Amino acid sequence: MHSTVLDRVIPETCVSAAVAAPSIHNTQPWRFRLDAESATLQVRAAPERGLRHTDPAGRALHLSAGASLLNLRVAIAHCGWSPVRRLLPSPEDPALLAVVRVAGAAGRPTGHRTDLYEAIWRRHSSRLPFSGRPLPPQLRSELGEAARVEGARLWFPDPVETARLLRLTAEAERRNRIDADRAAESNRWVHHDRRPTPDVGLPQAVLGPQDSRERLPLRDFTAQRHTERLIAQLFEVAPTIAVLITEHDRRADWLRAGQALQHVWLLATAHGLRASLLHQALEWPDLRRSLSPTPGRTGHAQMLIRLGYGPEGAASPRRAARAVLEEAQASC
Ligand SMILES: Cc1cc2nc3c(=O)[nH]c(=O)nc-3n(C[C@H](O)[C@H](O)[C@H](O)COP(=O)(O)O)c2cc1C
Numbered sequence: 001m002h003s004t005v006l007d008r009v010i011p012e013t014c015v016s017a018a019v020a021a022p023s024i025h026n027t028q029p030w031r032f033r034l035d036a037e038s039a040t041l042q043v044r045a046a047p048e049r050g051l052r053h054t055d056p057a058g059r060a061l062h063l064s065a066g067a068s069l070l071n072l073r074v075a076i077a078h079c080g081w082s083p084v085r086r087l088l089p090s091p092e093d094p095a096l097l098a099v100v101r102v103a104g105a106a107g108r109p110t111g112h113r114t115d116l117y118e119a120i121w122r123r124h125s126s127r128l129p130f131s132g133r134p135l136p137p138q139l140r141s142e143l144g145e146a147a148r149v150e151g152a153r154l155w156f157p158d159p160v161e162t163a164r165l166l167r168l169t170a171e172a173e174r175r176n177r178i179d180a181d182r183a184a185e186s187n188r189w190v191h192h193d194r195r196p197t198p199d200v201g202l203p204q205a206v207l208g209p210q211d212s213r214e215r216l217p218l219r220d221f222t223a224q225r226h227t228e229r230l231i232a233q234l235f236e237v238a239p240t241i242a243v244l245i246t247e248h249d250r251r252a253d254w255l256r257a258g259q260a261l262q263h264v265w266l267l268a269t270a271h272g273l274r275a276s277l278l279h280q281a282l283e284w285p286d287l288r289r290s291l292s293p294t295p296g297r298t299g300h301a302q303m304l305i306r307l308g309y310g311p312e313g314a315a316s317p318r319r320a321a322r323a324v325l326e327e328a329q330a331s332c
Pocket of ligand 1: 025123218219278279315316
């Protein structure tokens with residue numbers, strides 16, 4: 001493959017797509033390294049963008065990087081190449097999370113629908129109230145299949161179990177609000193990439209309404225209770241929550257969970273669904289254990305995904321592709 005083609009298309013199309021992925025607190029904890037000679041792209045952790053208090057083990061960082069890896073694979077396939085990926089290829093280099101080789105056009109099936117690429121640009125977290133329209137069973141199965149091909153499972157709990165998971169999330173939200181370190185961390189990242197621009201205030205996407213009945217504990221990134229944002233406006237009475245589960249709980253499983261999260265989210269977007277995430281209970285080990293599937297089911301909960309029909313969320317800022325892409329040093 002001609003390296004100048006890679007030099008141009010990878011940053012413009014593929015890394016831009018990777019950067020559009022969701023990440024915890026919008027930290028974007030990734031960087032990419034292109035070796036045009038070998039047509040490989042490294043996905044690397046940016047540990048200085050990790051959350052020391054909220055995510056000490058780096059699980060959420062891996063989920064975020066996994067989501068950006070999925071976007072990268074979809075974009076490479078969109079450009080007519082085959083993405084061949086290896087997770088954690090080098091034990092001596094722990095920041096190297098994945099390598100993707102951009103193989104020729106031979107077109108091995110990627111397991112992705114072609115309209116997922118368009119969905120990359122339309123997907124935003126929507127923390128606004130959804131209508132009560134239920135998800136068709138066929139769509140639930142398709143979303144489950146999207147998680148499965150990435151090595152995870154998607155579980156749709158019944159209303160009683162959903163209410164229990166939301167109570168655990170509300171407890172986590174309460175703890176996050178009174179934990180000074182986590183609250184400061186959240187506040188800092190909401191503003192982080194806006195400097196040195198004068199503070200224009202928190203984006204609407206983050207300062208949306210909150211459920212005054214506190215049944216749907218959306219994350220309050222300011223870690224304060226803004227009473228003016230508690231609205232009587234009805235959030236959906238019976239929220240649809242899907243739990244993303246992996247069999248094991250190692251770094252490779254976290255990267256798989258991130259890819260599954262993003263595959264599910266892009267497919268949901270292609271079907272006109274909106275989503276937002278409820279990760280708070282996963283940030284407290286005791287609450288996370290309680291979230292994990294009930295007896296008789298195995299696995300580790302990695303994410304709670306709220307799905308439904310409703311208004312589109314607003315776009316949030318991203319670092320430019322060129323700012324997160326390094327050229328590999330030529331080896332002699
Ligand atoms: C691991 C992880 C955890 C997240 N946790 C939450 C959460 O608890 N609540 C929430 O509203 N959004 C959560 N998000 C979504 C991010 O806040 C969001 O992706 C980021 O702000 C960028 O916005 P966008 O999704 O609209 O592109 C999480 C994302 C990831 C990848």
